[in-house]
Amino acid sequence: MRAPRPPQGAADIVMVRSRAEMDDFIRLPYQLYRAHPHWVAPLEVERRQFLNPRRNPYLRESDVSYFLARRGRAPVGRVAAIIGPDGPARQRQGYVGFFECTEDPAVARALWEQAMAWLRERDVQTVMGPMNPNMHHECGLLVDGFDDAPRIGMPYNPPYYPDLFAAGGFTPVKELLSWRLSPTDPRLKRWAGYRDMPRRKGGLTVRAANWRRFSSESDLVRELYHACWQDNWGFAPATDAEFTYLARQIRLLAPTGVRIVELAGTPVGFSILLPDFNQALAPARGRLTRYGWPVGAWRVWQGRHAITRGRVMALGVREDSRAQGATLALVTDAVAGALSRGWNELDVSWVLEDNRAANKPLAAAGATIHRRHRLYARCVRHSEPCSCLAAHAHPALDTQPPRGPETLPRPAP
Numbered sequence: 001m002r003a004p005r006p007p008q009g010a011a012d013i014v015m016v017r018s019r020a021e022m023d024d025f026i027r028l029p030y031q032l033y034r035a036h037p038h039w040v041a042p043l044e045v046e047r048r049q050f051l052n053p054r055r056n057p058y059l060r061e062s063d064v065s066y067f068l069a070r071r072g073r074a075p076v077g078r079v080a081a082i083i084g085p086d087g088p089a090r091q092r093q094g095y096v097g098f099f100e101c102t103e104d105p106a107v108a109r110a111l112w113e114q115a116m117a118w119l120r121e122r123d124v125q126t127v128m129g130p131m132n133p134n135m136h137h138e139c140g141l142l143v144d145g146f147d148d149a150p151r152i153g154m155p156y157n158p159p160y161y162p163d164l165f166a167a168g169g170f171t172p173v174k175e176l177l178s179w180r181l182s183p184t185d186p187r188l189k190r191w192a193g194y195r196d197m198p199r200r201k202g203g204l205t206v207r208a209a210n211w212r213r214f215s216s217e218s219d220l221v222r223e224l225y226h227a228c229w230q231d232n233w234g235f236a237p238a239t240d241a242e243f244t245y246l247a248r249q250i251r252l253l254a255p256t257g258v259r260i261v262e263l264a265g266t267p268v269g270f271s272i273l274l275p276d277f278n279q280a281l282a283p284a285r286g287r288l289t290r291y292g293w294p295v296g297a298w299r300v301w302q303g304r305h306a307i308t309r310g311r312v313m314a315l316g317v318r319e320d321s322r323a324q325g326a327t328l329a330l331v332t333d334a335v336a337g338a339l340s341r342g343w344n345e346l347d348v349s350w351v352l353e354d355n356r357a358a359n360k361p362l363a364a365a366g367a368t369i370h371r372r373h374r375l376y377a378r379c380v381r382h383s384e385p386c387s388c389l390a391a392h393a394h395p396a397l398d399t400q401p402p403r404g405p406e407t408l409p410r411p412a413p
Helices: 019-032 044-050 057-061 087-091 105-121 161-167 194-200 211-229 240-253 278-284 295-306 319-324 326-340 356-364 387-392
Strands: 012-015 063-071 074-083 093-101 126-129 141-144 171-181 204-208 258-263 266-275 309-317 345-352 368-379
Touching: 012 105, 019 044, 019 063, 019 074, 019 093, 057 240, 063 105, 074 105, 093 105, 093 161, 105 126, 105 161, 141 161, 171 356, 204 326, 211 240, 211 258, 211 266, 211 309, 240 266, 258 326, 266 319, 266 326, 309 319, 309 326, 319 326, 326 345, 345 356, 345 368, 368 387
Parallel strands: 093 126, 309 345
Antiparallel strands: 012 063, 063 074, 074 093, 126 368, 141 368, 171 345, 171 368, 204 258, 258 266, 266 309
């Protein structure tokens, strides 16, 4: 157990208004994680663009305030308070995100107090997080699996962060699981003919999204996304502008990574398979240039050859087509895609802890849980436990997801 840190001087909390304050907000993680062996620094230029509401439509359509904690002139913590486009008028729920802090509960509590006061003034009743800035992007606090670098699009934080959320009165509400799957696992190899499964299974075909028809393909994937996830816990539809923004990012990262499954010519589901670009980004340390030289860009360019794993970022099928083998077709297509790229690992993340329909077959295929992230919630109006969080209530966190059958069903001949 870590020894408690000695009390330090009080921190000042400021609302970010100036360009210099936003610079400090953006750069704080680079200072906190400077000597951390597993954190992968995102490109600073990308973080600036992402937090710019003129470029990020979700932030443009939301009400967001950023708070920065300083001790003297040194930044020691940050947090964002967020009310999305469908905010309190419908749900009276807000989000907190982009949280970073030194190991000091007093600083964390001061940040939480400022964020809660801002949300309370805007008639928000409950808050959930961390959301960076919502469930369509990075979300959840890492609570297990600190000994390895994060996969692309997944957050990383020190082990003491859950204590800082507890100090702010937050309650755990849901765990998000990351599964690790080997494409060469014998349990998959015994699955005779799985590479040909999409072509042989009852009129099912799997194709890559055709980005030359960007508008129509983006609309199709958005429609499938909302149809497949609409009943999931915590899901809120993405706005048209936000989804187009996401689609452009994915097209840039993986032009052939979006796969669409069709049943008798009708699209019924899709998956997103991304290379783990964090393996290439790590050597750049967050910057493409140093002293005017493209050192970081060269390191990223060279690092692309070191990518040995991928992430299944999303996989969904319409409910009325799940019994037709469409899910199986997308899974086998992802495994075949990993093998064709020479990857030795697939990360499937994230999956809700109580999504048995996804967790059972993953366990049966030989996948193992290698990371857990957790979402927290608290009442904005009351500091003591109350009934306001009833909408987030669910059974106790599942620490042992079902393993399911030892083998997957064989595809039909």
